[in-house]
Amino acid sequence: MSIVNNLQSGFAKMQDNFGKVCRFKYYSNTIGSVWDDEATLSLSGASVILFSGTSNTPNINGSYSINGTFNGSNVYTRLDGQYNLWWNNTSTWIVSSKTGVPDTPQWFRISTNNLGSYTVTTQGTGSVDAVQGGSNMPQWFSGIVLPLNSSKNSRDFELVEQGKLAPNDQRLFVSGNINLGGSDIQLKIQLGSPTGDQFTTIQGDVSYEASDNTIFKKAFIRRLTNGSLVGE
Numbered sequence: 001m002s003i004v005n006n007l008q009s010g011f012a013k014m015q016d017n018f019g020k021v022c023r024f025k026y027y028s029n030t031i032g033s034v035w036d037d038e039a040t041l042s043l044s045g046a047s048v049i050l051f052s053g054t055s056n057t058p059n060i061n062g063s064y065s066i067n068g069t070f071n072g073s074n075v076y077t078r079l080d081g082q083y084n085l086w087w088n089n090t091s092t093w094i095v096s097s098k099t100g101v102p103d104t105p106q107w108f109r110i111s112t113n114n115l116g117s118y119t120v121t122t123q124g125t126g127s128v129d130a131v132q133g134g135s136n137m138p139q140w141f142s143g144i145v146l147p148l149n150s151s152k153n154s155r156d157f158e159l160v161e162q163g164k165l166a167p168n169d170q171r172l173f174v175s176g177n178i179n180l181g182g183s184d185i186q187l188k189i190q191l192g193s194p195t196g197d198q199f200t201t202i203q204g205d206v207s208y209e210a211s212d213n214t215i216f217k218k219a220f221i222r223r224l225t226n227g228s229l230v231g232e
Contacts (some may be wrong), residue, residue, distance in 0.1 A: 057126060166222065
């Protein structure tokens with residue numbers, strides 16, 4: 001087993017032992033007009049693409065969420081992290097196990113639009129269609145939640161002293177394929193199921209990588225005292 005597989009397996013075991021159920025809901029910003037810079041939030045369907053097909057080999061069916069960018073376009077990763085949808089910067093959207101590296105067989109769509117029918121090379125079989133995720137139903141993941149490191153020589157302590165974190169903020173660790181939001185997408189996280197406190201991410205996220213593979217991500221999260229994002 002490779003180093004990457006060992007690390008991913010080790011993190012998965014930690015999630016099994018210490019993980020907490022997390023519900024993720026993605027929101028996009030909407031500006032009212034050029035004269036109104038107050039943004040409102042709406043559930044982001046564009047952040048999710050659903051692949052479905054029959055007798056397709058390899059089987060790429062499933063829900064794909066935005067997970068960074070490549071060649072200036074969004075990358076979408078299936079929830080289990082096994083497949084990515086990416087733009088090849090010329091004419092084609094490709095689904096493969098690693099962004100930027102086509103598989104054999106390979107699913108592809110020759111178009112600037114990533115929605116519609118996908119074709120597989122001769123080594124594969126079946127047919128697949130991609131549609132927008134619509135209302136973007138909440139997605140459920142496992143995450144490890146820890147308090148901030150209060151040691152005086154820690155980065156967490158330094159950020160609290162600088163006023164960038166609050167003492168009651170927490171750390172969330174999730175698998176490397178999970179989208180933790182960004183400049184155009186805000187994330188609301190519910191810790192627990194079926195109900196639980198609502199949080200959002202702050203200060204961006206940090207990726208921990210090995211051999212160009214993201215093993216896990218860390219984000220600082222803050223409790224939403226009224227349970228809602230600003231503008232929701």
